[in-house]
Amino acid sequence: xxxxxxxxxxxxxxSGTSVKIECRSLDFQATTMFWYRQFPKQSLMLMxxxxxxxxxxxxxxxxxxxxxxxxxxxxxSTLTVTSAHPEDSSFYICSASVDRRNQPQHFGDGTRxxxx
Amino acid sequence: AQTVTQSxxxxxxxxxxxxxLSCTYDTSESDYYLFWYKQPPSRQMILVIRQxxxxxxxxxxxxxxxxxxxxxxxxxxxxxxxxxxxAAMYFCAYTVGGNTPLVFGKGTRLSVIA
Numbered sequence: 001x002x003x004x005x006x007x008x009x010x011x012x013x014x015s016g017t018s019v020k021i022e023c024r025s026l027d028f029q030a031t032t033m034f035w036y037r038q039f040p041k042q043s044l045m046l047m048x049x050x051x052x053x054x055x056x057x058x059x060x061x062x063x064x065x066x067x068x069x070x071x072x073x074x075x076x077s078t079l080t081v082t083s084a085h086p087e088d089s090s091f092y093i094c095s096a097s098v099d100r101r102n103q104p105q106h107f108g109d110g111t112r113x114x115x116x
Numbered sequence: 117a118q119t120v121t122q123s124x125x126x127x128x129x130x131x132x133x134x135x136x137l138s139c140t141y142d143t144s145e146s147d148y149y150l151f152w153y154k155q156p157p158s159r160q161m162i163l164v165i166r167q168x169x170x171x172x173x174x175x176x177x178x179x180x181x182x183x184x185x186x187x188x189x190x191x192x193x194x195x196x197x198x199x200x201x202x203a204a205m206y207f208c209a210y211t212v213g214g215n216t217p218l219v220f221g222k223g224t225r226l227s228v229i230a
Contacts, residue, residue, distance in 0.1 A: 032215035038159075043207060043220045051215070091159060097215055104151065105211075105218060107161040 002028050004096050006108025014116055015086060021079045021111045023094035029074035030096035034105065035067075038091040047092075050077045084115045118143045120210050122221035129198045130229050136183075137193045137224050139208030145169075148212045150184070150191045155205040155223075164206070167191065195226075203228045 003026040011019050023033055032051050036044040048069050050056040056069035066088075068080040077096075081088050093110040097103060119142045129135035141150070152164040167175045167184050175182050179199075183192045195202055208221040 034217045043222045044161075044218075046217045046219075049215075049217055093159075093161065095161075095218070103214070104149070104163060104166055110159050110161075112159075 002096075002106040004030075004094065004106045004108040006094055006111055008111060009109060010112045010114075012114045012116065013084065016083055017115075019081045019084055019113060021081075021092055021094075021113075023077045023079070023096065023108050025075045025096045025106070028096075028098060028106075030077075030098065031074065032097050033071055033077035034095045034097075035069060035077075035079050036093045036095070038093060038110075040091075044093065047079075081113065084113070086115045089113055089115045118145075118210055118219050120208050120219050120221040122208055122224050124224045125222070126225045126227070128227040128229055129195070129202075131198055131200060133198055134194060134196045135198055135226065137195075137206055137208075137226070139191045139193070139221055141189050141191065141208070141210050141219075143189070143210065145212055148210060150182075151209040151211075151218070152180070152182070152191075152193045153207045153209060153220075154202075155207060157204075161207075165193065198228050200228050200230060202226060 005024045007022045035047045038044045047062045048056045048058045050071040058064045071077040094108045095105040097105045121140045148169045150167045154162045165177045179196045181194045205223045207223045209218040211218045
């Protein structure tokens with residue numbers, strides 16, 4: 001089956017640090033990757049849609065300068081949380097899809113980010 | 117905009133019994149896809165079952181089945197012979213497919229009582 005690898009799984013760092021999260025499709029080419037954020041006991045909220053070779057599309061209320069997304073290849077998208085602060089602490093999860101209507105998205109295992 | 121509503125924040129079921137989780141959605145599309153995802157404490161998103169809107173037959177995966185009512189925009193999940201390992205958050209989700217994102221409901225936390 002299709003596998004999406006997300007790394008790191010857990011990050012603890014000081015306020016002001018920038019953190020990069022990688023999302024890789026291991027055995028398929030992902031034309032589109034999605035980044036979601038999940039607060040404790042809440043649902044997944046879409047942050048942005050990332051298409052290979054083009055700028056990401058951010059959802060309303062998501063700061064594009066705070067959450068930098070790069071999708072440089074068909075197998076890799078990165079999310080960089082710049083100058084992270086405690087309120088950025090959350091669970092971030094990516095998913096990847098191929099450009100075929102009947103194919104489901106495949107999720108990474110998520111990254112738990114804690115900013116001290 | 118498409119919305120997905122899960123009206124049951126929490127449900128519980130006795131082991132070996134059957135439980136049904138509710139989901140309704142709103143869309144103006146005629147062709148779309150619906151999913152149920154399971155999220156255990158590890159927070160992995162595990163695909164439980166999916167339904168293609170153009171298919172009238174309800175999807176089934178072992179102990180999991182759905183009741184898809186397109187006209188009513190309803191998509192409930194039935195778990196038969198519940199097991200302790202079924203305890204998790206369950207999210208209903210919608211997409212028109214391909215390179216469009218999933219829209220999630222708020223989730224239902226399922227507890228299984230031994």
